[in-house]
Amino acid sequence: MKNDIVLAGVGGQGILTIAAIIGKAAMDQGLNVKQSEVHGMSQRGGAVLAHLRLSSEPILSDLIAACTADVIIAMEPMEALRQVQSLSPSGAIITASKPIVNIPDYPEVEAVVAELKKHPRAVVIDADEIAASAGNARGSNMVILGAVSRFLAMDAQTLRDAITGFFARKGDAVVAANLKAFEAGRKAAE
Amino acid sequence: MAQRLFLGDEAVAQGALDAGLSGCYAYPGTPSTEILEYIQTSKLAAERNVHREWSTNEKAAMEEAIGMSFAGKRAIVCMKHVGLNACADGFMNAAVTGARGGLAVVVADDPSMHSSQNEQDSRYYGQFAMIPCLEPSSQQEAYEMMSKYVFGESEAKGTPILVRLTTRLSHSRANVEVGEASPIPAAVTADASDRHFVLLPAIAKKNYERLCAKQGTFEAMSEESPYNAYLEGADKSVGIVASGIGFNYVMEAFGGKCPHPVLKISQYPLPKKKLARLLSECQSIVCVEEGMPFIEQQLRGPLADPRIKGRLTGDLPRTGELNPRLVAEAFHLDLPAVPVVSPLVKMRPPRLCDGCPHADTYRAINAAIADMPNARVFGDIGCYTLGALPPYNAISSCVDMGASITMAKGAADAGIGPAIAVIGDSTFTHSGMPGTLDCVWEKSPVTILILDNLTTGMTGGQSSVGAGRMEAICAGLGVEAEHIRTIVPLPGKHDENVAVLREELAYAGPSVIVARRECIQTLRHKVKK
Known part of the structure; x- marks a missing residue:
């Protein structure tokens, strides 16, 4: 079993949280993990990228080679599109649809989404709206994780356990809210 | 375990x-x-x-x-x-x-x-x-x-x-x-x-x-060393020297089973006997190193031995980090064509956070020097280096820790004025104090803005040993008390802050303006707790 996952977003959107939860779940399932991320200046409102590799075999490179990723997970549509070079021809894209417009030349978001949907396995969901409906307006990243859970070679329960573990110190209410957002995202990607 | x-x-x-x-x-x-x-x-x-x-x-x-x-x-x-x-x-x-x-x-x-x-x-x-x-x-x-x-x-x-x-x-x-x-x-x-x-x-x-x-x-x-290893390979047309994480990229490129002999290097000085064996057995050598061509240069020697390939020969890029694709290309492996990124995708550089105190400080500086074409602002290392980018376009230099003050002094010595240094609290105590003392000693017309956000912000909010005590430190260095000013960088205080800046820019000696407001990120973490 192997999953090569590219995670993309804008600094502050919580992609490293998604990566940390999947990574923990994978390790609990006895898989090998490598997760590369960039800290420092690039986190300040710019494009953020992480590579996450899971495998039952030993993992060599910390980075995923071009054209080999199984999944692109994005919290922002243009950031999803930025990473298409990573994707294998049979890979999937799961992205939130809401743009973060913090640059003057941000393209028409409809054009970005249309470009993404040209891909045979693209799931574009309004994660903010789904999170708000689930009563957790700050849980967009957990909505995306829920949607992604349908595309990973990993047991959904292991992911739920990892979410519980990740938010445990913030109390039961926070854990429950994040699990609810996760389920809503999982449903949206049915 | x-x-x-x-x-x-x-x-x-x-x-x-x-x-x-x-x-x-x-x-x-x-x-x-x-x-x-x-x-x-x-x-x-x-x-x-x-x-x-x-x-x-x-x-x-x-x-x-x-x-x-x-x-x-x-x-x-x-x-x-x-x-x-x-x-x-x-x-x-x-x-x-x-x-x-x-x-x-x-x-x-x-x-x-x-x-x-x-x-x-x-x-x-x-x-x-x-x-x-x-x-x-x-x-x-x-x-x-x-x-x-x-x-x-x-x-x-x-x-x-x-x-x-x-x-x-x-x-x-x-x-x-x-x-x-x-x-x-x-x-x-x-x-x-x-x-x-x-x-x-x-x-x-x-x-x-x-x-x-x-x-x-x-x-x-x-x-x-247990960390340097010679891995056998039947195809000796090429031998590979792979150091640090370069080794992983090589093994990844060949799907875990490299047909060529590989010398994995994780300890220096270079193991000469192992290298000599690889060089004697293989027709050519490819060096795969993360960083500069350190091994490659030593193997090539001053006469540029043509058997040695890597970053200096263009088989790998001369600059930048490696990745598995670049390494696979160096061995001319059969690889899928990489799709072109849509022209819809635009650059999204990092920027100062919404509500960042540095943004207010840069707006005040830009307003204060708007009618001073000979003014130059010397930057330093930290989040505030992003003041070089739009919409601020505020700084003319960023070289090394502490260089804002010393470069401003050198430029003032050469006739640039006003010469303004912009430096964070942590960078100031790291290496801004000696330059300040030079300015005091020579009474140099340099205006030093210390952006005191009470933390080491860029790296994620570590303690900053002198935070909150900038005025006392500068007084101790000999900056005159009336030329040590403190402002609060907030939009509502813009006009007041511009006025303070203009007063100190008019002074023909060293002055310090401490722009103090807590980093928005560390503040947010505190509120969360």
Whole structure:
């Protein structure tokens, strides 16, 4: 079993949280993990990228080679599109649809989404709206994780356990809210 | 054996703790920061009272670690690559004094400059100082080097050891098998008459001769090192020298089974016998190194041996970090065509956070000098370097820690005016104080803005040793009390702040304006707690 996952977003959107939860779940399932991320200046409102590799075999490179990723997970549509070079021809894209417009030349978001949907396995969901409906307006990243859970070679329960573990110190209410957002995202990607 | 998911930085930290570390000394710098941060949150470190406070700068950190080694205890000093420049004096001379308690100098290089001004390769410093250098290829290897190898060897051979990391190891997590923590060993004792650490010429000459004489020992260490390995391969048309994480990219490119002989290098000086074997068996050699062509240059020699290929021959890019695709291309493997990125995708550079105090300060500076075409603003290292980008376009320089003040002074000496320095609180105490003293001594017409956000912001909010005390420090340096001003960078205080700036810009001597407001990120974390 192997999953090569590219995670993309804008600094502050919580992609490293998604990566940390999947990574923990994978390790609990006895898989090998490598997760590369960039800290420092690039986190300040710019494009953020992480590579996450899971495998039952030993993992060599910390980075995923071009054209080999199984999944692109994005919290922002243009950031999803930025990473298409990573994707294998049979890979999937799961992205939130809401743009973060913090640059003057941000393209028409409809054009970005249309470009993404040209891909045979693209799931574009309004994660903010789904999170708000689930009563957790700050849980967009957990909505995306829920949607992604349908595309990973990993047991959904292991992911739920990892979410519980990740938010445990913030109390039961926070854990429950994040699990609810996760389920809503999982449903949206049915 | 327990399994943990560790960043390379964390593997280094846990390995050092498990080896019986007594102190970690560091100044924050991407991608090295998480080493000391890990030790600060480690229960084991707290139980053992391991030293784990931030130092004022890398020079202080280096010398504090040398002091701990002098006292016979195990120490690490950690920094980013350019931090080694700031403490090169102590580093080079620690090679001459030698170590007593185990001493590891851990330096994280940042090829591709994700968060840095250059991509210098610390292996050259190891060679320059003539000490052993380790370059782990994985998080597991980093843990093992630190927990089982570095400190014992440092004590046995009486030398500091350099450990070189790169961004994709420092900031990549992987499962690491962790062993039991060893107790902190008793201090390595020395007679009070031992003068190794007294680098008077008469003693330094003997020490240096001894360091030169140790080179054979260091080469033998590399030859026998568990981290350098010769992997057999049937196809000898090409031999591969792969160092650090370059080794992983090579193995990835060949699907885990490389048909060519591979010499994996994770310890220097270079193991000559192993290299000689590879060179004698193979028709040509490809060097795969993260960073500068350090091995390649040595193998090519001054006459540029055409059999040696790598970054200098264009088989790999001359600059930037490697990735598995680039390495696979160097071996002309059959690869799928990479799709073109849609032209809809635009650059999204980093920017100051919404509500950042630096943004208000830059708006005030720009307004204050709008009618002063000869004014120049000299920047420094921190989040506020982003003031170089739109919409501020506010600074004309960013060179090295502390250079805002000294460059402003030099430019003022040459007739530029007003000459304005913009420097953060942590950078000011790191290396802004000597330049301020120069300005005071010469009464230079330099206006220094200290952006005191009460933290070391860029690296994630570490303590800043002088935060909140900038006025007292500047007064102590001799800046006149009436020219030490404090402003609060908020939109509502814009006009007031511009007026203060204009008053001090009109003064033909050194003045300091402390723009103090807490970093929006550290404030947010506090509110969350």
